[in-house]
Amino acid sequence: MKKNPWLFLLWLLISVPVFASGDPDSFQIEVKPSTFAVNQSVDITIKAIKNNQVMKNYIGNGFLEINGVVDGKKITYEDYVVPSDGYIDMTASDQGVKTFSKGVKLTKAGNFTVDMESVTNGAISGSTTIIVTSDTKLTQKEISVLSPIPGGKEDKAAMSIIASAPELPNARMQILLNDLAIKEWTTDAAGLLSETVSGLKLGTNYIQIKAISVAGEVVGLSDKVVFTYQPGSTDLFKGITATPNQNLKLWDKVRFEVITEENVSSAKLIFSWGQEYPLDKQKNWLFTKDIMLTQTGEISVSASFSAGEGLAKTYDQILTLQAKDNLKIWEVKIISHQELPWALQISRETLGRASEKYGIKYGIAADALSGLVLTTWDSAILSGFTYGKEYFFQVLGVTNDNIPEGLPSEVISFVMPVATGTAPTKEALSGSALVEPQPEATTESQEMPSAPKLPTCVIKNIKVSTEKIWNKYYLVRKPWEHIEKYRVYRSDFSDMSNKTFLWETEVPRYEYPFDKTVEEDVYAYYSVEAICTDGQKVEITHAKKVQVGPLEDMMLVLASTALLYLIYRVYTYRSY
Numbered sequence: 001m002k003k004n005p006w007l008f009l010l011w012l013l014i015s016v017p018v019f020a021s022g023d024p025d026s027f028q029i030e031v032k033p034s035t036f037a038v039n040q041s042v043d044i045t046i047k048a049i050k051n052n053q054v055m056k057n058y059i060g061n062g063f064l065e066i067n068g069v070v071d072g073k074k075i076t077y078e079d080y081v082v083p084s085d086g087y088i089d090m091t092a093s094d095q096g097v098k099t100f101s102k103g104v105k106l107t108k109a110g111n112f113t114v115d116m117e118s119v120t121n122g123a124i125s126g127s128t129t130i131i132v133t134s135d136t137k138l139t140q141k142e143i144s145v146l147s148p149i150p151g152g153k154e155d156k157a158a159m160s161i162i163a164s165a166p167e168l169p170n171a172r173m174q175i176l177l178n179d180l181a182i183k184e185w186t187t188d189a190a191g192l193l194s195e196t197v198s199g200l201k202l203g204t205n206y207i208q209i210k211a212i213s214v215a216g217e218v219v220g221l222s223d224k225v226v227f228t229y230q231p232g233s234t235d236l237f238k239g240i241t242a243t244p245n246q247n248l249k250l251w252d253k254v255r256f257e258v259i260t261e262e263n264v265s266s267a268k269l270i271f272s273w274g275q276e277y278p279l280d281k282q283k284n285w286l287f288t289k290d291i292m293l294t295q296t297g298e299i300s301v302s303a304s305f306s307a308g309e310g311l312a313k314t315y316d317q318i319l320t321l322q323a324k325d326n327l328k329i330w331e332v333k334i335i336s337h338q339e340l341p342w343a344l345q346i347s348r349e350t351l352g353r354a355s356e357k358y359g360i361k362y363g364i365a366a367d368a369l370s371g372l373v374l375t376t377w378d379s380a381i382l383s384g385f386t387y388g389k390e391y392f393f394q395v396l397g398v399t400n401d402n403i404p405e406g407l408p409s410e411v412i413s414f415v416m417p418v419a420t421g422t423a424p425t426k427e428a429l430s431g432s433a434l435v436e437p438q439p440e441a442t443t444e445s446q447e448m449p450s451a452p453k454l455p456t457c458v459i460k461n462i463k464v465s466t467e468k469i470w471n472k473y474y475l476v477r478k479p480w481e482h483i484e485k486y487r488v489y490r491s492d493f494s495d496m497s498n499k500t501f502l503w504e505t506e507v508p509r510y511e512y513p514f515d516k517t518v519e520e521d522v523y524a525y526y527s528v529e530a531i532c533t534d535g536q537k538v539e540i541t542h543a544k545k546v547q548v549g550p551l552e553d554m555m556l557v558l559a560s561t562a563l564l565y566l567i568y569r570v571y572t573y574r575s576y
């Protein structure tokens with residue numbers, strides 16, 4: 001029974017609602033407290049529900065009313081107050097949930113239903129039951145605890161609580177464990193409460209449940225139920241996985257996932273080199289940690305678990321891994337040469353095994369190390385650097401086939417000190433000489449390879465944008481000389497891990513899929529690889545975060561900046 005139909009018709013005529021794509025399955029109505037006195041104002045919350053979840057993108061309207069019978073007669077709109085005269089407008093800002101503080105009041109006592117249906121589709125509706133008492137001050141209602149049973153024994157740290165309060169449907173309940181309020185929950189329409197609690201102590205415990213009104217009054221109280229907690233199982237460990245677990249090397253990062261009993265509260269791994277690593281709890285039964293390997297050879301892993309008061313257990317050698325030696329460039333030192341003011345002496349230390357030779361990359365920017373020289377010695381002297389100019393350096397291990405290996409050093413900056421005297425005849429990046437100590441009769445120049453051929457497409461700062469042409473979405477790149485084709489990759493992660501190859505195209509444009517049917521904003525990460533006409537690839541150093549559904553007017557969002565750039569590092573090999 002809708003109030004004032006003429007007003008309702010007028011409202012429909014002047015309203016211009018914008019409805020979301022798709023309707024909810026139903027409306028969920030919550031009145032708190034669900035039992036209250038005559039002329040008492042209480043809160044009401046309305047939720048749009050689809051697939052048992054709040055439909056956050058819902059936009060629409062509904063009609064709210066209260067129905068019931070008092071003294072053999074149906075109540076009318078004059079007997080109650082509801083928000084906005086019953087015309088509920090849900091906008092995008094509501095995110096599928098609309099709450100009205102003190103929005104409901106009745107002038108008559110009895111049992112009633114609060115009902116709401118969609119303006120455009122009467123099949124979409126929702127309802128809840130309320131109780132209005134004639135007492136100005138509510139009396140406490142009965143609450144019966146069904147589980148645990150008085151004098152019973154519990155063997156699980158996560159215990160099931162079941163209670164019944166027929167006079168308190170949809171009421172706010174407070175669960176007390178040993179006189180401490182540990183959780184709040186709401187009864188269903190029949191006044192039933194079902195919830196799981198943890199934090200039991202060994203031995204005697206007791207549970208009590210309170211019903212709390214919106215004003216903070218205790219309107220229901222159960223008896224204290226005393227029970228005993230004694231864990232039934234001490235086998236806390238269930239399993240462990242390591243990813244990766246093959247072809248491991250020193251300083252590799254391995255992700256460990258440990259499965260336990262649900263009552264385990266903390267866990268840690270203990271490695272054969274003595275280090276202990278506390279694990280991160282993801283679920284009641286799952287602990288994880290990313291750990292760097294700092295030992296070679298056979299690595300044994302043990303674990304220790306705690307599961308509440310007085311329960312702890314250690315498991316020895318639950319996993320064994322094999323890690324090979326690895327190379328890591330550690331301490332890099334850069335000093336000005338005493339006799340050659342335009343030259344630098346660069347030395348390094350190596351952790352783990354030694355490399356066949358070492359490369360020194362350098363340039364005028366940290367992300368543009370375009371120069372490279374090779375050496376088999378612990379230190380090298382590079383010449384041709386300009387006074388007062390800042391340079392950037394990185395040292396890495398290199399195989400005899402000129403393939404980088406191991407872990408390189410950090411990129412280090414060095415500003416050439418201002419000096420007097422003869423300036424270098426050649427700038428370092430345009431043809432610097434490598435000056436090395438001459439050990440016995442062997443010279444470094446005899447071991448240096450010839451400089452490789454420069455690629456035909458040296459690319460920097462290419463902007464990648466998007467275009468919408470009719471109903472299609474494209475990644476667009478600026479055309480560049482000497483690029484033969486492009487390769488497009490997609491990943492669900494910003495670091496482009498587990499990336500998937502999508503397409504190879506000769507045009508600087510790629511149509512990416514856009515799903516308009518999804519209900520939540522969906523994103524993916526794309527990267528583009530260019531292939532030069534000489535066959536060399538352009539490396540991608542950043543990924544682009546792209547919105548792939550559902551809003552059509554939001555095609556592209558960058559992960560942290562508005563620019564995606566591609567930097568190709570040119571390795572030039574110089575010998576003199």
